[in-house]
Amino acid sequence: MSETRIVPPQPKAGSLSSENERVVASPANVSAVRRYLSERGNSAAADRWFHYLMLLCALSIFGIVALIATELVIGSELSWHRLGFHFFFSSYLDPYTSMRLFWDPVNEHFSALPFVYGTLVSSFLALLIAVPLAVGVAVFLTEMCPGALRAPLAFMTELLAAIPSIIYGLWAVFVLVPLLRDYVNPLLIRAFGWTGLFESDNPTGLGFVAAAVILAIMILPIISSLTREVMMAVPHSQREAVLALGATRWEMIRMGVLRNARIGIVGAIILGLGRALGETMAVTMVIGNTPEIHRSLLSNGASMAAVIANEYAEATTDLHRSALTEIGLALFVVTILVNALARLLVWAVTRGAPQRAH
Amino acid sequence: MVKQKTSAQTRIRAVTDHAVTGLAIAATVLVIAPLVAIFVYLILRGASSLNLDFFTKIPKPVGEKGGGMANAIVGSGILLAVASAIGVPIGIGGGIFLAEFGRGTRLANSIRFTADVLNGVPSIVMGVAAYALIVSPHISFLPMLGHFSALSGGVALGIMMIPTVCRTTEEMLLMVPHAIREAALGLGVPNWRSVLSITVKTASPGIITGCMLAFARVAGETAPLIFTALGNSFWSTSLNEPIAALPLQIYVYAISPYDEWHRLAWAGALVLIVLIVLAVSLVRYVTSRGVLKGAS
Numbered sequence: 337m338s339e340t341r342i343v344p345p346q347p348k349a350g351s352l353s354s355e356n357e358r359v360v361a362s363p364a365n366v367s368a369v370r371r372y373l374s375e376r377g378n379s380a381a382a383d384r385w386f387h388y389l390m391l392l393c394a395l396s397i398f399g400i401v402a403l404i405a406t407e408l409v410i411g412s413e414l415s416w417h418r419l420g421f422h423f424f425f426s427s428y429l430d431p432y433t434s435m436r437l438f439w440d441p442v443n444e445h446f447s448a449l450p451f452v453y454g455t456l457v458s459s460f461l462a463l464l465i466a467v468p469l470a471v472g473v474a475v476f477l478t479e480m481c482p483g484a485l486r487a488p489l490a491f492m493t494e495l496l497a498a499i500p501s502i503i504y505g506l507w508a509v510f511v512l513v514p515l516l517r518d519y520v521n522p523l524l525i526r527a528f529g530w531t532g533l534f535e536s537d538n539p540t541g542l543g544f545v546a547a548a549v550i551l552a553i554m555i556l557p558i559i560s561s562l563t564r565e566v567m568m569a570v571p572h573s574q575r576e577a578v579l580a581l582g583a584t585r586w587e588m589i590r591m592g593v594l595r596n597a598r599i600g601i602v603g604a605i606i607l608g609l610g611r612a613l614g615e616t617m618a619v620t621m622v623i624g625n626t627p628e629i630h631r632s633l634l635s636n637g638a639s640m641a642a643v644i645a646n647e648y649a650e651a652t653t654d655l656h657r658s659a660l661t662e663i664g665l666a667l668f669v670v671t672i673l674v675n676a677l678a679r680l681l682v683w684a685v686t687r688g689a690p691q692r693a694h
Numbered sequence: 695m696v697k698q699k700t701s702a703q704t705r706i707r708a709v710t711d712h713a714v715t716g717l718a719i720a721a722t723v724l725v726i727a728p729l730v731a732i733f734v735y736l737i738l739r740g741a742s743s744l745n746l747d748f749f750t751k752i753p754k755p756v757g758e759k760g761g762g763m764a765n766a767i768v769g770s771g772i773l774l775a776v777a778s779a780i781g782v783p784i785g786i787g788g789g790i791f792l793a794e795f796g797r798g799t800r801l802a803n804s805i806r807f808t809a810d811v812l813n814g815v816p817s818i819v820m821g822v823a824a825y826a827l828i829v830s831p832h833i834s835f836l837p838m839l840g841h842f843s844a845l846s847g848g849v850a851l852g853i854m855m856i857p858t859v860c861r862t863t864e865e866m867l868l869m870v871p872h873a874i875r876e877a878a879l880g881l882g883v884p885n886w887r888s889v890l891s892i893t894v895k896t897a898s899p900g901i902i903t904g905c906m907l908a909f910a911r912v913a914g915e916t917a918p919l920i921f922t923a924l925g926n927s928f929w930s931t932s933l934n935e936p937i938a939a940l941p942l943q944i945y946v947y948a949i950s951p952y953d954e955w956h957r958l959a960w961a962g963a964l965v966l967i968v969l970i971v972l973a974v975s976l977v978r979y980v981t982s983r984g985v986l987k988g989a990s
Contacts, residue, residue, distance in 0.1 A: 390787050393788040397808050397809050397856065398808060400853055401812055403823070408826065472720070473721050476718035480715055480718055489722065501916070505945070507731075511731065553728045584710070584711040585711055587707065614817070664823075672814075
């Protein structure tokens with residue numbers, strides 16, 4: 337940033353009053369310019385008020401974060417006192433069926449373990465699918481794509497980010513889940529059934545795999561657009577230097593671009609993770625919503641955001657609502673941390689880089 | 695011998711290069727495919743179930759044919775109006791502060807960072823916070839609050855608009871050439887007047903598109919409305935009562951077991967996506983027209 341800061345000509349309070357005094361002292365020979373200037377003195381106050389008003393608007397962003405945090409802490413106090421830290425780990429055995437249970441609002445047994453598990457598994461699975469694709473798209477768009485195709489393709493990936501999650505959910509329920517159930521899941525079971533990760537005991541097609549695929553589609557645009565941004569921030573001279581040594585295009589991308597942009601790409605991936613952790617509607621519609629923990633990725637599960645969406649409006653006891661608020665608080669803290677980390681990483685890379693002329 | 699080895703290596707390098715190019719193209723195709731699939735399904739399933747009733751009737755009970763989502767469309771409009779009334783002025787004000795007053799200061803940097811982080815907070819958490827703040831009966835000190843209402847949904851959506859509007863406003867203001875500001879100040883225009891009538895006015899196409907972007911994003915939000923606006927299958931335009939919203943209605947219909955309701959869900963989704971794509975294309979058009987790329 338080499339721009340010069342303008343300092344607006346703000347008359348100081350002291351000089352202003354002395355000027356006014358002089359005007360008052362000799363009212364006879366007030367020139368038009370002087371009168372105008374003395375009337376303009378009011379604008380100093382107006383400027384100050386305007387400044388404060390804008391500052392207030394800007395500070396409201398801090399206020400919102402603080403407000404959300406306090407509301408969530410107050411709301412989850414009951415659950416914190418009654419359940420403590422065990423909330424995230426405990427489980428109990430049902431005396432009649434001797435099955436391990438986690439979440440039973442009727443008998444006031446609450447444990448967030450299956451939701452934490454579901455959120456983590458579906459998010460990381462989504463990253464596993466989305467990251468290679470997103471980096472591939474970014475590499476194609478910045479380094480390989482013919483100029484005429486670049487703008488429309490970039491627009492299409494951006495459009496993917498603008499589709500609301502409810503529409504992804506609708507599409508997933510009626511198109512993606514039947515597709516997975518009839519074609520993909522049998523393949524997975526046949527190929528990887530021996531690992532125990534894919535078992536054929538769920539005929540619905542819902543579950544972690546379906547949630548991960550729809551999540552991957554949803555977080556792809558943000559990862560690829562940020563990766564594109566950090567790749568474009570790599571100076572041209574780096575590319576030219578590697579090419580001049582006789583590298584092929586891929587070697588140039590690998591050594592000249594990706595290596596320089598890797599911190600920013602990690603930031604983009606973490607930002608995608610943040611999106612995936614908090615994604616609600618589409619996941620709620622396809623994950624199955626059963627608070628259980630299974631080894632199989634094809635079985636039904638639940639996620640933190642999904643359980644809040646499903647039960648919050650219908651929670652009857654205070655403890656139930658408080659437990660759900662505590663899950664919300666955990667989600668809030670985790671996404672704040674993840675986003676802050678990601679922003680710092682992306683910022684560290686793009687900071688000094690000049691915007692490449694389009 | 696040595697020469698042979700080099701040529702084999704070169705061949706391998708060339709093959710790797712081609713393979714990677716192929717993989718990158720495949721990845722791009724694979725990413726565009728769901729987008730195309732979603733739009734094709736929306737148009738096929740949605741257009742066949744759109745009719746005039748959809749825009750003029752309220753939902754019919756289960757088992758009866760017909761019915762529409764007129765109340766949900768109006769409800770979404772009311773919710774978005776409340777959200778914009780909260781989000782747009784505060785967001786623009788924050789953006790003006792970041793670009794005009796706080797440039798380069800530590801306070802402005804931390805506000806910018808907080809806005810970016812706030813942007814990543816899941817919408818469901820916003821919903822929980824809005825519930826605790828407005829809907830929860832513990833703090834019903836105002837007559838309008840203390841139960842599910844359109845107002846609480848609007849507040850939740852409005853809060854979500856602030857960081858987006860703030861950041862785009864800032865970016866657009868930063869694009870306004872310094873010479874324009876200097877000209878205004880040189881003529882003796884007070885600073886506040888110069889900011890509002892010169893800088894903001896110059897950047898106004900960009901600021902408006904930023905607002906539309908935030909608007910489009912919030913228009914499709916469902917999660918924070920589930921337990922604030924709650925939804926309503928009848929006409930309601932009161933801010934003090936539960937209100938229907940288009941995304942909420944789509945959600946309810948999509949997870950229902952009735953074919954007739956599925957049909958309506960697809961039609962609603964088509965209407966929603968058409969609105970959003972229109973907004974995004976407008977944004978794209980205005981920002982690419984080059985009005986704002988004068989200098990920096």
